[in-house]
Amino acid sequence: MSTVLTQGIINVTSDCRACDHCTSICPTGAISGLLGQRHKIDHNLCINCGQCLINCPFGRIEDASMVDLVKKALADPSKFVIVQEAPAVRVALGEEFGLEPGTNVKNKMYAALRRLGFKKVYDTEFTADLTIMEEGTELIGRVYGALGVKGYENKGPLPQFTSCCPAWIKYAEDKYPKIIPYLSTAKSPQQMFGAISKTYLPTKLNVNPANIYSVSVMPCTAKKAECNRPEFISSGYQDVDAVITTRELAALIKEKGIDFNKLPAEEADKFIGASTGAATIFGVSGGVMEAALRTAYEILSGSTLDEVDLKAVRGLQSVREASVEIPVKALGKALPVNVAIVTGTKHVDKLIEDVLAGRSKYHFIEVMNCPGGCINGGGQPIRREMH
Ligand code: SF4
Ligand code: SF4
Numbered sequence: 001m002s003t004v005l006t007q008g009i010i011n012v013t014s015d016c017r018a019c020d021h022c023t024s025i026c027p028t029g030a031i032s033g034l035l036g037q038r039h040k041i042d043h044n045l046c047i048n049c050g051q052c053l054i055n056c057p058f059g060r061i062e063d064a065s066m067v068d069l070v071k072k073a074l075a076d077p078s079k080f081v082i083v084q085e086a087p088a089v090r091v092a093l094g095e096e097f098g099l100e101p102g103t104n105v106k107n108k109m110y111a112a113l114r115r116l117g118f119k120k121v122y123d124t125e126f127t128a129d130l131t132i133m134e135e136g137t138e139l140i141g142r143v144y145g146a147l148g149v150k151g152y153e154n155k156g157p158l159p160q161f162t163s164c165c166p167a168w169i170k171y172a173e174d175k176y177p178k179i180i181p182y183l184s185t186a187k188s189p190q191q192m193f194g195a196i197s198k199t200y201l202p203t204k205l206n207v208n209p210a211n212i213y214s215v216s217v218m219p220c221t222a223k224k225a226e227c228n229r230p231e232f233i234s235s236g237y238q239d240v241d242a243v244i245t246t247r248e249l250a251a252l253i254k255e256k257g258i259d260f261n262k263l264p265a266e267e268a269d270k271f272i273g274a275s276t277g278a279a280t281i282f283g284v285s286g287g288v289m290e291a292a293l294r295t296a297y298e299i300l301s302g303s304t305l306d307e308v309d310l311k312a313v314r315g316l317q318s319v320r321e322a323s324v325e326i327p328v329k330a331l332g333k334a335l336p337v338n339v340a341i342v343t344g345t346k347h348v349d350k351l352i353e354d355v356l357a358g359r360s361k362y363h364f365i366e367v368m369n370c371p372g373g374c375i376n377g378g379g380q381p382i383r384r385e386m387h
C-alpha cells in the first residue's frame, strides 16, 4: 500500500489565473506559460519544493496527496500505524488553528495524533541527531583523507555537501551529476527514522515489521518524493510509507472534529532516550551545519564547541560563510574548517562551479532549498490574502 510517486508531486490546476507570479518564484525554471495563459510544470525540472504552491496568490497549485493512504492504514486493524513529526511542524501547525505563527504546539499535536489513531507518536529529532553524527563523522573522514592520514583513503572528496534536503538533492542530480560524489552519504532524518521503524523498532515493540505502517508529518512537499525513492527499502519494506504535510495534518484534525485548542498537553513516545538540543535547529537554515560542526569539533578535539562563536552560520542571507579552527588532538595541530550555508538552490550554482573547477575554499557546504530553511517549506500553512 504505497505510491511510487517520485515526480509530478506539484501541479497547476486547470483554473490557473495566468498571473505569471510563479515563474519568478521557481528556482529551476520548471514553470512555463505566458501572461494570460494557463501555466504548466515540467516535472523533469521540478524539484518538488512547493515554493510555487505556497506563493501562488490564487491557490491554483496543488500537491499530490497521500492522505487517503494514511486513512486506509489507520482504518486497517492489521496495521500498526506510527508517525514521526519534524521540528518545523510543531511551530507552524498552530497557525491553522488561529494561533500566532511560531507558537510551539507540540504537546497538543501529540494528543491530536493519538486521537487520529496513530499507535506511537515520535519526534524526528532523534534521527536528526543521527544524521548530524553521520555527517560530522563523514566530514572528519574526508578531511583526514585529504590530509593523507593513513586509513582514511577513499573517504570522498571535499567539500562535503549536506544531503538532508531532497529538493536540493534532485537539483544536484538533474543539473550537476558530477557533484554527486561530494554529497554526504547520510540519509535524511525522515529516512533514518523510516529505516529504524522497519528494523529496530519492530523488535522493540514486538510487532511484525510487515504490519508497521510508517507515516511522517513534514513541512515539505519534496519529502513525498523522497520517501518513494527506490533505494529507501532498507529491510525489504519501504522505510517511510507515506508523507503528509503540516497543512494536511491540520485538515485531518479538522475533518475528525478534534477541538485542537482544547486538547490536553501530552508527550511524545520515547524512542531510545532523549535527543540533544542540536536537532531542534535542524529546520532552520544553518542548523544542520552548526550541529554537524559541533559533532566534528567534539570528536576531533575532545572538547565542546561552546566557546566558539558559530552565529555566522545562522541568519537569512542567501549565502553565508564561516571559518572554525579545530584543534585536532590526533594531529597535534589546529585545522581551519571553512563552511558555507546556502538557502535557496538558485544560489548554489556559483559554489558548485567553483568546486568542479577545483577552486573552492570550503570543506563543508549546507544547502537547503527553501528561504530560511524548512520552517518556510512548501508543506507549511499558507498565508494568502488574495483568492
Ligand atoms: S501563480 Fe498561480 S495563478 Fe499565477 S500563473 Fe502561477 S499557477 Fe497560475
Ligand atoms: S515545486 Fe519548486 S521546482 Fe517545482 S515548479 Fe514549483 S517552485 Fe518550481
Ligand code: SF4
Pocket (backbone or CB within 6 Å): 049, 164, 165, 166, 167, 168, 219, 220, 221, 222, 223, 368, 369, 370, 373, 374, 375, 376, 377, 378
Ligand atoms: S528546505 Fe526543508 S522544506 Fe524545503 S525542500 Fe528542503 S527539506 Fe523540504
